[in-house]
Amino acid sequence: MQQSASPSATSQTAISGPLAGIRIVEFAGIGPGPFGAMLLADMGAEVITLVRAGQKPQGAAARGRKIVEVDLKNKDSVTGVMALLDQADALIEGYRPGVMERLGLGPDVVLGRNPKLVYGRMTGWGQTGPLAQAAGHDINYISITGALAAIGPAERPVPPLNLVGDFGGGSMYLVVGLLAALLEAKRSGKGQVVDAAMCDGAASLITMFFDMTAAGRWKETRESNMLDGGAHFYGTYECKDGHFISIGSIEPQFYALLRELAGLTDAQYDGQMDPKNWPELKQKLVAVFKSKTRDEWCKLMEGTDVCFAPVLTMSEATKHPHMVAREVFITHEGHTQPAPAPRFLRTPSSVRPPVKTDLASLAKEWGGK
Numbered sequence: 001m002q003q004s005a006s007p008s009a010t011s012q013t014a015i016s017g018p019l020a021g022i023r024i025v026e027f028a029g030i031g032p033g034p035f036g037a038m039l040l041a042d043m044g045a046e047v048i049t050l051v052r053a054g055q056k057p058q059g060a061a062a063r064g065r066k067i068v069e070v071d072l073k074n075k076d077s078v079t080g081v082m083a084l085l086d087q088a089d090a091l092i093e094g095y096r097p098g099v100m101e102r103l104g105l106g107p108d109v110v111l112g113r114n115p116k117l118v119y120g121r122m123t124g125w126g127q128t129g130p131l132a133q134a135a136g137h138d139i140n141y142i143s144i145t146g147a148l149a150a151i152g153p154a155e156r157p158v159p160p161l162n163l164v165g166d167f168g169g170g171s172m173y174l175v176v177g178l179l180a181a182l183l184e185a186k187r188s189g190k191g192q193v194v195d196a197a198m199c200d201g202a203a204s205l206i207t208m209f210f211d212m213t214a215a216g217r218w219k220e221t222r223e224s225n226m227l228d229g230g231a232h233f234y235g236t237y238e239c240k241d242g243h244f245i246s247i248g249s250i251e252p253q254f255y256a257l258l259r260e261l262a263g264l265t266d267a268q269y270d271g272q273m274d275p276k277n278w279p280e281l282k283q284k285l286v287a288v289f290k291s292k293t294r295d296e297w298c299k300l301m302e303g304t305d306v307c308f309a310p311v312l313t314m315s316e317a318t319k320h321p322h323m324v325a326r327e328v329f330i331t332h333e334g335h336t337q338p339a340p341a342p343r344f345l346r347t348p349s350s351v352r353p354p355v356k357t358d359l360a361s362l363a364k365e366w367g368g369k
Contacts, residue, residue, distance in 0.1 A: 015046065016347060017344065019044040021046075023045070025084055025090075025091050027050050027095070028051040029093070031167075033171075036170070036174040038062070038064065039175050047064060047065045048084065048362060049065040049066070050072075051068070052069065060332070062354045064350075064354070067357070068358060069356075072105075078103065078105065094122040098133075118182050118185060118192065123195075123197055124138075124140065127197070137165075138164070141199045142165040142198075145202045146206060146209075148164075153229065157222070169203075172201065173200070173201035174196035177196050212225075232282040233247060233249040234247065234250060239290060239294040243293070245308065248307040248308075258306045261306060262289075264285075268280070
């Protein structure tokens with residue numbers, strides 16, 4: 001079931017959102033750069049995406065953009081791009097270190113002309129360091145941080161899609177960095193370079209686990225900790241029909257309710273926080289949850305303080321009553337996709353289709369800034 005857009009995610013051409021009036025030039029890339037630019041565009045920023053001739057923008061991540069085809073090896077095109085950057089508030093690029101400099105669009109040149117510009121650089125390894133020039137992908141960037149080694153069953157690490165590196169450690173830190181630098185530029189009148197590296201961001205994301213390790217509350221062996229599937233009260237379980245449910249009954253009162261609703265009367269369950277009990281209790285819960293279908297467990301536990309949810313596929317998620325009520329998913333240009341987040345009550349975000357334009361038209365639009 002596809003839901004219509006909520007007021008905070010309206011498919012419209014008018015620009016609204018808390019970043020309305022902010023101008024950003026994006027040099028088209030893949031993964032975290034486009035996704036970060038999508039978040040900024042959803043929040044009202046005017047994002048100009050520069051693409052090669054014939055290059056297609058990346059699906060939903062291209063929403064809200066003005067798309068311009070340019071040849072960055074052509075001096076006239078570079079001159080036109082530079083004129084845009086003279087009027088921009090921020091820039092996003094995701095090339096390997098040194099590429100923008102070779103194009104004549106490096107920070108020294110651009111900031112020399114527009115000192116207030118915030119220059120966002122999105123890479124995997126960062127602008128410096130022994131690996132800065134090496135190719136890589138999300139899985140590699142999270143591997144060297146310690147994050148990937150902690151995720152998955154005991155037998156082997158499992159990539160958490162590309163959520164931890166590309167989008168969590170990449171896009172989100174790029175956006176936070178850009179917004180912080182834009183705020184600072186309003187006070188100081190000076191822009192700066194934001195070096196957003198996925199390995200930096202992914203390492204930052206696991207700060208809590210470094211703290212827990214230092215406190216002796218985290219082991220580096222997978223499935224031996226409370227939050228990595230080791231604890232019987234925090235994990236996923238298969239149901240009678242082959243579907244899965246998730247529980248996170250950490251607090252004593254939530255654990256007590258889990259025991260009550262699941263009929264866990266065995267005295268061994270009293271030792272909730274004793275890791276020695278976890279493997280055996282986990283196996284007992286495997287049998288318990290396989291005794292009913294997912295729907296039966298939902299009827300019994302969903303909406304209670306057990307800390308329970310069914311494990312849904314993406315197509316199932318769009319139909320869940322909570323997601324429908326909050327209009328978390330919208331239909332835009334014939335496709336179901338997530339609505340903008342977070343929500344702003346006074347200056348709501350909006351979803352707009354990408355629009356093709358050219359440098360000459362943009363020069364006229366931006367000339368008065």
